[in-house]
Amino acid sequence: MSGIRVMLVDDQELLRASLRTVLSADERIEVTHDVANGGDAIEVVRRYRLDVVLMDIRMPRMDGVAATAEIVRIAPATRVLMLTTFDDDELVVAAIRAGASGYLTKDVRPAALAQAVCDVASGTSALAPGVAATVLDLVRQVPMRRTAALDGLTPREVEIFGLLARGRSNSEICAELVLSENTVKSHVRAVLQKLNLRDRVHVVIHAYENGLVGRNDLPD
């Protein structure tokens, strides 16, 4: 059989299991992998050809947006479809800017989910009700729309933001990302300026208040 090859990425095993059931009921779809975090997802993408990655945004280890950016970089033919609890504007924009082909919320009907997987596999887009497909290109093309929470940050800065939000010090960041401390400080300064935050303490507050990190995104 040559169905659409799909990988599930979600930290909830129960949800992965049920998604597998739901999607496997559609004979066009073949769920070939499921993993619990972004890091594992990237490993799979490196090794296997996939058509669609169904990805949660909120995950431990590596969040969905960063994972999406990495996946579209190393496997441009693979479509990433976000599936998440939140329809938060900033996350939608962040995910789409990272290269996601669609964005569904978890209250989607099972049948609609399967259809959406087929849609993105065929190169079209899938968005939760109300949002038009044209929005995708618009968001990608418009050079600078201020959508507040993370918008305006470069991918690297988003990465830095994530580490700041988890309480990392500059030296820890420069170790984790293999950068010089001066570089880290440059990025941190850019993040503070662009988000109009006073210091890294307020970065953490901003992150939690906007749901950009959640419980269980524990520092270690």
Added chain:
Amino acid sequence: MSGIRVMLVDDQELLRASLRTVLSADERIEVTHDVANGGDAIEVVRRYRLDVVLMDIRMPRMDGVAATAEIVRIAPATRVLMLTTFDDDELVVAAIRAGASGYLTKDVRPAALAQAVCDVASGTSALAPGVAATVLDLVRQVPMRRTAALDGLTPREVEIFGLLARGRSNSEICAELVLSENTVKSHVRAVLQKLNLRDRVHVVIHAYENGLVGRNDLPD
């Protein structure tokens, strides 16, 4: 048939659908209702006899803890089993104090979930791995244990903690509390030591992770 009558309460339709599938596979269980929020759940409990309510904690309209309290009040025979993404201490305690008979996280295995439903229906308890059933009574009986997150702090230090969690600098704190900067630094140091936190950034993280401040406890 006279299976265990179960209602599902979760705002994610997809999860409800899959839970229904998973649970219906067990012939001891009969899923008789599913609703999207606590308010609707209470309406159902008023009208029908139920054995087990499988309840998410995070929901719009009426949260799971409040709904649980109301359900055990109006239908003491009905067992409430929390099913949630978080295994956060405060939420566990809150749910159990509200009268929940069990607390599972969503990474539970499908088979274990079905078994847990049967367990609570028969009057026993179900807790996520590692937590003993005896904890339930203990938690309910102990009058008021400061849930460790702020344990050991003096009143003044708790006050300082609150300001730290909202992103205040030392100078702002000394202005707000009319103290010398040296005093503020002493208190801050005490807070960091007692909670075993590295710096004020981690104080903010600690506060959010333990639900000591929430959304909308905005800095200003």
Added chain:
DNA sequence: TGCCGTCTCACCCCTTGGGGTGATGTCGGC
């Protein structure tokens, strides 16, 4: 009475962090 905990404050240290400026190299678009 003396002891202890708490709150207050002072002085010292030095690392960390925020802010400014500027210089590379690379990449993609016009």
Added chain:
DNA sequence: GCCGACATCACCCCAAGGGGTGAGACGGCA
């Protein structure tokens, strides 16, 4: 080809923060 965005790094400055020590005032309690 040029230009802008991005990422990288280097220097500078200095305020803010974390850490140690010690000490005076006040209250409760044995």
